[in-house]
Every structure is written in C-alpha cells, then in structure tokens.
Amino acid sequence: MLTSLLGVLLMIVGFGVLIFVHELGHFIAAKWAGIRTEAFAVGMGPVVASWRMGIGAVVGSTERKVVARTGKRAAELTDEELIRHGIGETEYSLRWLPIGGFVKMLGQEDANPNAVSDDPRSYNMRPIGKRMVVVSAGVIMNVILAIALFMTAFMVGVRFEAPVIGYVPPTTPAGLTMPANAASLGITEPGLRPGDRVRAIDGDPARTFADLQIATAMARPGRSITVEVDRRGIPEPVRFELLPVVGAETGLLSIGVTPGRSNRLYEQGFDEIRGYLVDAGIGGVGPGLRLVEADGFPIETFDELGPVVDASNGTPVRTVWRSDEEADQPVTVVENLRVEPAYEELWYPGPQGPTPDEGLLGLSPRVRIQQVLPGSPNEDVLRAGDVILRAGGIDFPRRSQFKNVVQTQPGVDLPLVVARDGVRRDVTVEVNRSGAIGVMLAHDETPATAEPLADVLGGPSSDGELIPTAIAGLDLLGGTRIDAVGGQAIASWPELRAALRTQTEAALNAGTGVTLPLAVTHPTPGTPAGTVPLTLTADQVASLHALGWRSGLDGAFFQPVHTTLSAGGNPITAIQMGFGETHKMIVMTYLTIDRLFRGSVGVKQLRGPVGIIDLGAKILPRGFMWFIFFLGMISVNLAVLNFLPIPIVDGGLFLFLIYEKVKGQPPSLRFQNAATIVGLCLIGTVFIVTFYNDIMRLL
Incomplete structure (x- = not known):
C-alpha cells in the first residue's frame, strides 16, 4: 500500500x-x-507562495504588496511605472496543485x-x-x-521483456501460420514456438518484446507483418508473414503471443498461485525463487522444464530452487514436482470459433474450484474444492463452457449449482465488470465426466468438418462416472488414462483397433449402473499412447525473460540511443493517432491523466530507471x-x-x-x- x-x-x-x-x-x-510576461506559475490553483523582484518572497500572492506600494494591480502598471517603483513585471508563484504550471503573457x-x-x-x-x-x-x-x-535511463540501463516467444495459442495468427521458408528449412508444423527469439520485424531489429507488441498493434489493418525468429536447432532465421487480428482482451491488433518466461517465480501476486504450487507438490517454494535444476538438468527458462517432465514417464521430478546469491540469507529448496498425465485437446465449434477442452476420447473432467483468490467478491460464496454441476443453463459444463458463461455475463449475479463435500448446493456468484469471479480453476480428478463431445474438429485450423469421437453413439450424459475399463477399476482421471493405455497395449502393438467394456454409473437417479462398449480405431489407440506428461506449473507463474538496454556507460552511445528512442516515440505517437482514425486502435485504449498516473505508479516497482524511461515516453506524447x-x-x-x-x-x-x-x-x-x-x- x-x-x-x-x-x-x-x-x-x-x-x-x-x-x-x-x-x-x-x-x-x-x-x-x-x-511582457506577467506570471510564471509552478502548479495550478491558489497561490501558496510567490516571489517578485522588488517585493521579495511572500506567502500567497505578491499582488497585495504591489497594490499597497503603487495603488494599482501589477497588470495595470506600465513598464515605466514598474521601473520607477523597482518592481518586476513577472510574479513567480508556487501553487497548491502539483500538476504543471502556466505562463501569462x-x-x-x-x-x-x-x-x-x-x-x-x-x-x-x-x-x-x-x-x-x-x-x-x-x-x-x-x-x-x-x-x-x-539518455539518463540508458546510461544506467533499463530492463525490458526480451523478444522471446512464450505461450502461443494455437488459434491465433502466431499459432496457425506456416513459416514462409518452411520448405527450405524442413519445418512441417505451423506457428511460432516457445523459446523462439524475434530478431527482426519488417526488417527492423527487435530489441524488446514491446517492439513486437507495438509493431503488431500499429500494423495497417489487413496488412501482414514480416517477423524473423531464431529457433533452436534451425541454422537460419525462420520467417513468418503474420496478419495481426484484434485481440479479444486488449482490443488492439495482435498476433497472439505472450513473452517468454524465465526460471524465476513472481513475487507480486504469489498468493494467487500458492494453491497450484501446493497441488504440484512444491508447496515449500517461496516467491521470487529460481528453478535452477530438474532431475539433474540445468534450467534457465520455463520452456526447458517441459522436456524433462515429459521424459519422466510420470515419476516426480526432483527440482532445485534457489534465491539470488546476493540475498541477505540465500535459500535453496529441493522439492519433488508432481507430474500429471497430459490429455487430448478436444476442439469443438465454440461461440468465438474453434475452442479447446481437455479430455480423452470425447470425455472431459468436470470443473473444480482450485482457489478462491484473495479479495474475490465470492470469498464467502465459493470454496476451494467446489465442483461445478450447473452454470448458465448447462449441466456439468466443460471448462471452456464455464469460462464462456462467466465471461459473457459481466456485472451480473450468476446462479450456480456446486458439489461441496458430496452435497449439492445452490449458490449465486458475483461476476465483476471484467467477466471474472475471482477464482482459479482446475480439473476434478474424480472420474466423472463433464458434458461429453460426440463430435470434434480436427484442430484449431480445421475447415469445420466434424469427426466422431470414440464415445459417439454411447449416449453418455454429463455427470456419468467411469468405474472400470476392461474390468480394471479406476478412481481418478489419471487412473482412467492409465487403464485405457494398459487395456489397449496389445492393440497398439498389433496396429489394430479394439473394443473395451466401459463400466459406468449414470447420473440420472434410478438408472442402474451398466456397461457400454467403447470402440477405438487404430489411430485413436495410437493417439492415446502418444500422450505425454506435464507438470502443474504454468508459464504465467514465472517472470518474463528480461534483457537490459544500456549504453554501457558510454555517454556518446547514450546520446545516440536517446535521440533514436525519441524519434521512434514521435513516429509511434503519430502512428497511434493514424490508427485511431483507421479504427485499429479503439477509443477505449486512450488514457488521461488519471490513467497515466495509475500506470506510472504500477511501473515504479520495475525500477527507477523504468520510471525515468516512462516519463520520457509521456514527454514525447505531450510534445x-x-x-x-x-x-x-x-x-x-x-x-x-x-x-x-x-x-x-x-x-x-x-x-x-x-x-x-x-x-x-x-x-x-x-x-x-x-x-x-x-x-x-x-x-
């Protein structure tokens, strides 16, 4: 505070x-x-103190003393009268509100x-x-x-988010576009990849991640930008022609990527992720610690953790976390990171286009409240562990369905039905103006299903053709509990995946399909438990066994990879960088005005003095040089x-x-x-x- x-x-x-x-x-x-300048004021509003040649410094305005000496107000005196009385023409004043100043001519x-x-x-x-x-x-x-x-900021150095790609949503331009030089480089899959380092945008060097964000936001509507990246294992730059689209969250043109993540956990907002860390088996890890090792492999960025986890085959990964060496009391924490099975991405036609859920063969886990965030308006309504049974008229909504119900009803009271400690409860939650209820979500591990998907799309770039899933025709309802697969009893979703893989291993080796008996308990009261035949094709069996492993950690828990723009203490370089940054900001401000008229920058993106002050206050924790750099940006905008x-x-x-x-x-x-x-x-x-x-x- x-x-x-x-x-x-x-x-x-x-x-x-x-x-x-x-x-x-x-x-x-x-x-x-x-x-003739009659006043120069620092601040606005009533005068606190002032000074005028011949009068001196006084509390309040000098005007009363001028009138007392001459019988006239200062503005009524001629130059000759001012000289005769030994009084200066200008009152220099300090005023109550520190929001600028003015000159009266x-x-x-x-x-x-x-x-x-x-x-x-x-x-x-x-x-x-x-x-x-x-x-x-x-x-x-x-x-x-x-x-x-x-110049001042660059002499010391300013830390920016590095031009490294983090999460790439598969339905965005960054996830769907094939590299322009894919054939010559032997690349067969579309999209930017986590860890790609942006080297140039439309031929201009990319020094920070903000360069990429600004270039996409300021792109002409309907016109592609050229992005070149360095990719590990590829000897030449990978080139993309990306067409920015309006982002749902920002309202600005975007290609849909987030900055690459380092190995350091966030310090601010740590309480919001603590529950996830506990569930992942690393509850002893504190804010700001760095993940330096996983199963003996050195870790420098979050993306390097994924291959280690996938190679673990489900066994916990030994992780080593450290504080900075220069800390007053250096800390080293060793924790075994819990490894979870990865599930299939089930794409279906959602309200905003192809939408993913997670699951197996058309079945998805129910939604569970992982954590009620501090300060949430629903702290007294929801509890960690609540399972969503009904929302927005949907029984047993999948995760994407539940998020859509909440996000599309900002500012309303939303009735929900939840299961808490095995008891069905009706609750009403408050949705804030941003379309959120202040919780973090997870999958319920109980092997009961959310609303099943009988048909799915082939992927995020599908032409719209629907493909039947393995459970199509079984008439399973949301809330159905899976009790056994091929006679192998299960008690959780991880056990369901393991049983499916065990029971289909022979079919995988033979390259054939298979039919398995699935023991289920129906959600409809009075309907007896039974067995349904689950038929898998050879491709479905192969896809099932291709699923890997993941941790409960998310890249959003980690700070971005940073880079420092610095003149290295060289004043000549600092001058060059200062002039260059000023020129860039001037051009960018004019471009923003142009894009405002073209419609690619919305009026909602504009900020006034209140917004600038609020943004500046949030920037201050990034360091004083960032604050100086921010003032430079505002100074250019004012000009x-x-x-x-x-x-x-x-x-x-x-x-x-x-x-x-x-x-x-x-x-x-x-x-x-x-x-x-x-x-x-x-x-x-x-x-x-x-x-x-x-x-x-x-x-």
Whole structure:
C-alpha cells in the first residue's frame, strides 16, 4: 500500500514536471522575444507562495504588496511605472496543485482570442517569427527533456521483456501460420514456438518484446507483418508473414503471443498461485525463487522444464530452487514436482470459433474450484474444492463452457449449482465488470465426466468438418462416472488414462483397433449402473499412447525473460540511443493517432491523466530507471499532442500564425472564437472519454 501511494505521488510530481518544463519553454522564449510576461506559475490553483523582484518572497500572492506600494494591480502598471517603483513585471508563484504550471503573457490567452493589446510588448504585437518561436518552444523543451530522460535511463540501463516467444495459442495468427521458408528449412508444423527469439520485424531489429507488441498493434489493418525468429536447432532465421487480428482482451491488433518466461517465480501476486504450487507438490517454494535444476538438468527458462517432465514417464521430478546469491540469507529448496498425465485437446465449434477442452476420447473432467483468490467478491460464496454441476443453463459444463458463461455475463449475479463435500448446493456468484469471479480453476480428478463431445474438429485450423469421437453413439450424459475399463477399476482421471493405455497395449502393438467394456454409473437417479462398449480405431489407440506428461506449473507463474538496454556507460552511445528512442516515440505517437482514425486502435485504449498516473505508479516497482524511461515516453506524447493542428493547443496557434504570415493579417476574431469553442469542445470530449476509461480501469 505504501509503495503504491509513493508511486502515485511520484507520478503526480513527474507529470507536473513535464508540464512545468513545457511552460518553461514558453516563458524563456517569451522573455527572449521581448514579450511582457506577467506570471510564471509552478502548479495550478491558489497561490501558496510567490516571489517578485522588488517585493521579495511572500506567502500567497505578491499582488497585495504591489497594490499597497503603487495603488494599482501589477497588470495595470506600465513598464515605466514598474521601473520607477523597482518592481518586476513577472510574479513567480508556487501553487497548491502539483500538476504543471502556466505562463501569462500580455495579449495572449489560449481560451480568449479577444485578449489582445496595443502595447508594443504584447504577444500580438511582436513579429510573427518570434511568436512562432514562443508557441513552439514548449514542444521543443518536451522533446529535449525526453532525449535527456532516455539518455539518463540508458546510461544506467533499463530492463525490458526480451523478444522471446512464450505461450502461443494455437488459434491465433502466431499459432496457425506456416513459416514462409518452411520448405527450405524442413519445418512441417505451423506457428511460432516457445523459446523462439524475434530478431527482426519488417526488417527492423527487435530489441524488446514491446517492439513486437507495438509493431503488431500499429500494423495497417489487413496488412501482414514480416517477423524473423531464431529457433533452436534451425541454422537460419525462420520467417513468418503474420496478419495481426484484434485481440479479444486488449482490443488492439495482435498476433497472439505472450513473452517468454524465465526460471524465476513472481513475487507480486504469489498468493494467487500458492494453491497450484501446493497441488504440484512444491508447496515449500517461496516467491521470487529460481528453478535452477530438474532431475539433474540445468534450467534457465520455463520452456526447458517441459522436456524433462515429459521424459519422466510420470515419476516426480526432483527440482532445485534457489534465491539470488546476493540475498541477505540465500535459500535453496529441493522439492519433488508432481507430474500429471497430459490429455487430448478436444476442439469443438465454440461461440468465438474453434475452442479447446481437455479430455480423452470425447470425455472431459468436470470443473473444480482450485482457489478462491484473495479479495474475490465470492470469498464467502465459493470454496476451494467446489465442483461445478450447473452454470448458465448447462449441466456439468466443460471448462471452456464455464469460462464462456462467466465471461459473457459481466456485472451480473450468476446462479450456480456446486458439489461441496458430496452435497449439492445452490449458490449465486458475483461476476465483476471484467467477466471474472475471482477464482482459479482446475480439473476434478474424480472420474466423472463433464458434458461429453460426440463430435470434434480436427484442430484449431480445421475447415469445420466434424469427426466422431470414440464415445459417439454411447449416449453418455454429463455427470456419468467411469468405474472400470476392461474390468480394471479406476478412481481418478489419471487412473482412467492409465487403464485405457494398459487395456489397449496389445492393440497398439498389433496396429489394430479394439473394443473395451466401459463400466459406468449414470447420473440420472434410478438408472442402474451398466456397461457400454467403447470402440477405438487404430489411430485413436495410437493417439492415446502418444500422450505425454506435464507438470502443474504454468508459464504465467514465472517472470518474463528480461534483457537490459544500456549504453554501457558510454555517454556518446547514450546520446545516440536517446535521440533514436525519441524519434521512434514521435513516429509511434503519430502512428497511434493514424490508427485511431483507421479504427485499429479503439477509443477505449486512450488514457488521461488519471490513467497515466495509475500506470506510472504500477511501473515504479520495475525500477527507477523504468520510471525515468516512462516519463520520457509521456514527454514525447505531450510534445506531439500539443503540436496537433487543434485550436487552443500550440499546434493550432502555430497554424494561425502561418495563416497570418501568408495572408498578412490574422484570422478574424469571429473565426478564432468559433475555432476556440470547437477546440474546447474537442478537448473536453477527449477529457471526458479518457477520464471515463481511466475510472473504469480502476473499478
């Protein structure tokens, strides 16, 4: 809580500094241009303290002392009167709200074009060239500040997520696309792979994972991007032509990948994964520890754990976890990681396209509540171990069905039926605005089935043709309990898989199909237990025996692989990197505006001051240099947005000056007033929209 509050306060101050520097640019340029500047304020709102030459420092404004000495307000005094009384023309003030500042120049008010003066030192009486310098000086200062901030960050070094691929959902462009050079490299399967390192995007080097995210988000709608990756075991770069699509969660164009995962567990949010670690047999592992060894094999990234687990043949894997060597009290923990059987991916036509569930031969486990997350609105409603019997009108929903029911009903009270300690219970859960109920899900190991699948798709890229599963025609209902396979009794889903493999081993060796008696208990009261014939083809038998092993660990439990962008202490390199990053951010800001009009970036993605401060506060735990880098990004954005050709911002004023230079006279006051009203309405609308977005994100 204290860290979060400190982050908010630091971000408020940082945001204020950016605006202060912007106004300082206007102030310095105005003094250079000979414009009378009546006030320079740090912050907004009532004056806390101020200083004026000839008056000195006072609490509150110097205005009262000026009036007491001269009988006039400072703005009413001529230059000669100011000199005669020994009073400076500018009041320098510190104000209550640390959100920027302002400069008050004679003859210029952004929101009042009528505030002109015939004084030779007024803004409107100065040469157009000098006024152009004054108008653009704030933007120039923001760009200079951004360069300086980026240089500072790169001199020390900034940690970013490395351009390494993590999880690749099979239904995304990244999972479905064949490499363009697959034939020459001998690649036969589509998609990016976990561990692939992105080397270039559209010919530009990829230094961070953010480079990939930005390039896809800013891609022109309907146009592919070229991504080159280095893949272990492949001698040449693998090249993909990927067509980004709008991501369901972000609303931005995406190819659907997550960053590669390191061997270090997260520290923040550790309580949310503790239950999974206990179930995986490694409950003694603490936050921030690194997985350094598995069954004697060194582990540097999460992806390297998979092959070790798969080779274990179901026996627990000995894992070694360590803290950093520089820790005050280095810790080493040795735990045996529980290994689980892997199941088939059962693809079916879901509401959003091909959707996967896990199971065997068309049967899926029921859904179990693994953990109720701290702070969940349903802490007093659901319990770990609850099994979902009914949701959204679906009896015994599969995992994907249950998630879809919850996600499509945000902000409602959802009735559920659960089994708790063997007793059927009716409960009502609260679904939050994001379509979540604050729980983590798992499979129920009891060998009872969720709603069976009589037909499945051939995979995520299927043409829609449905393929009958092995249980098609058996008329099994959701909730059916499997008691035995071929006379071999079972008590769990792992035992069901083991029994199926044991009972089909002879058929596998012979390369034939087989029919097995399946002892079942029906869920309908009064229906006696019985036996049904389960017929497997030779291909189904082979697929069953091809299933491997996995752990209960998820890549999402581990921190991303990081890389550090640094100038290595070389100031020349830091300057080059600072200029390069500033140029990239300027181009990216203009691209964002372009994509906003094209529709590939939604209005919901925009953030206002509240959202920027909230985001900055969350960034602070990543390190102070990341905070400096973030301020550089915001400074560039302020520069670009302030110089857009919109009335009342610097770009609009500059446009009026160009008109005056070409025509020999400024636009009419009537036009300027109308343009100002339009500009105020536009900026007011943007403020309301971004403020609404910011508040909705915080709720």
